[in-house]
Amino acid sequence: MTFISHRFVETAGGLKMHIAEAGAGPLVLLLHGFPESWYSWRHQLTALAEAGYHAVAPDQRGYGRTGGPEEVDQYSILHLTGDVISLVHALGEERAVVVGHDWGAPVAWHTAMLRPDVVRGVVGLSVPPFRRGPRASTTVLRELLGDSYYMLYFQQPDLPEAELARDIPTTFRRLLAGSAVLGADAPPLVPEGGGFLDLFRDPTALPDWLTEEDIAVFTAEFEPNGFTQPLHWYRNLDRNWELTAAWHAARITPPALLIVGEKDLVVSSPHARAGLAELADFVPGLREVRWLPDCGHWTQQERPKDVNEALVGFLDSLDG
Template identity: 70%
Template sequence: MTTITHRQIESTSGLSMHIAEAGSGPLVLLLHGFPESWYSWRHQLVALAEAGYHAVAPDQRGYGGTGGPDEVDQYSLLHLSGDVLGLLPALGADRAVVVGHDWGAPVAWTSALLRPDLVRGVVGLSVPPFPRGPMPLLQLFRQLLGDDYYMVHFQQPGVADAELARDPYTTFRTVLAGRPRLSPDGIPLVPEGNGFLDMFTLPTDLPDWLTEDDLAHFATEFTANGFTRPLNWYRNLDRNWYLTAPWHNAQILPPALLILGEHDLVVANDGARAGLAALNELAPNLAEPLWLPDCGHWTQQEKPKEVNQALLGFLDGLAD
């Protein structure tokens, strides 16, 4: 029986990172999102290993057994992609396929953009690649969506940090199993005078893909270190825009796959779906997006069988 093992390894970025891994063979890096950890890939690690791949899911910078610095500016996309690609030497690999969900997807897309020589293929779950826009993201969000948009709300030092850390179990039960309340335009806005968790209706029962043990695992991982370092990823949105100026209009060249949940709020609005039509200008080797029916945002946890099948089909089709 294939088992998942754990260890600490050093990235060439200088960060000691906790990884969960299984199997041997071509390297596949699995990058989690917010607010998750390596554990979100529990269903993929074994499946990929049993198909002949070395599957590795790190706790990314600021998370779980990896941790990270306190300084906000140490959580830019350049730091995050540097951490990930910096794992290759310690894992004995010259190249890797990089797979990311939620916030892990921008890290995966950025890694493929910056170092196509190291990335054999790239897969994004939930979040498509987006071109660098005409202005910093927070400026754009404030103009289009207002100060109650949740990513703008996250900019307030200590506010969401304290709310999410107050009861990590309730936080994860609410975020993973709750139903988001949206504006009439389908935008996730924090209700005026309330917190991020007030965006969700409280679940009475857990969905069939999520157990009490899963919630306990996530809650335990965040009880010790809280949510500030993970939230710092959001606090670098404008910094990322400035730092990526040299790659303005650059293309993501490795073979690519995009997996989307039919009911995922990230791509549920008309503007996001319209943007998908132009993705091949940004990523010319991107396959037709794969839509998973009856699936929300937590893609690889909600539909593990379908995600595993899609990943293996993509991996097996890559040239050596």
């Protein structure tokens, strides 16, 4: 049986990152999304280890046992990608494959763009890579979707974290297992006078891929430090746009794979699907867009066997 072990690794920036790891061999970093932790990769850690890889899932900056600084500006995309590169080197490696889900996917895509010398290959789950736009992110979102769009709701201080921390088990039950109130093609707009969790129905029962024990683990990871630092990732949208000006129109060149669920709200709209068809120039090394039938947003937890098969196939295809 393959076991998952835990330890802390100090990065070059002085951040002590908690990592879960398994196996030995070429390094594969697994970057979780919002609001998650290393535990989101519990099925991949052992599968990748058994396939001959050193699988490492950190609690990223601001999350879980890693924690992080209080200042909002310490959660820019340059800090997040810097943590990834620093972790690769702290683990004694020069190169790695970087895999990210949800918010971890933009971190993985940006790491591949900024440091292709370090990234052997990149995999995004749920969230495809997006080109840098001509204007600040929140300006564009506000014009397109209005102030009630959930990412703009997250810009407010204090209110979103208080909502999410009010009843943490309920927060995870709704986010992971609740169905969308507004439907598959509707943008996630927070109702007037309501909160982010109002976008999701309370599930009458958990799906077969999620247990009460899983909910308890996620709850325990967030009880000590809450949601403020994870929300700071959203509060850097405009700062990220400013900081990445030097890479405007840059391409993502390492070998790449995108895995998405057919029922994932991130890619379910016709506009989003049309954007996927235009990735070839932006990501010239894209090998495949792997669609998972009957799969929602929590890709690697909902369909671990399919995700593991896709990851191992991609990893085995890479040159040293």
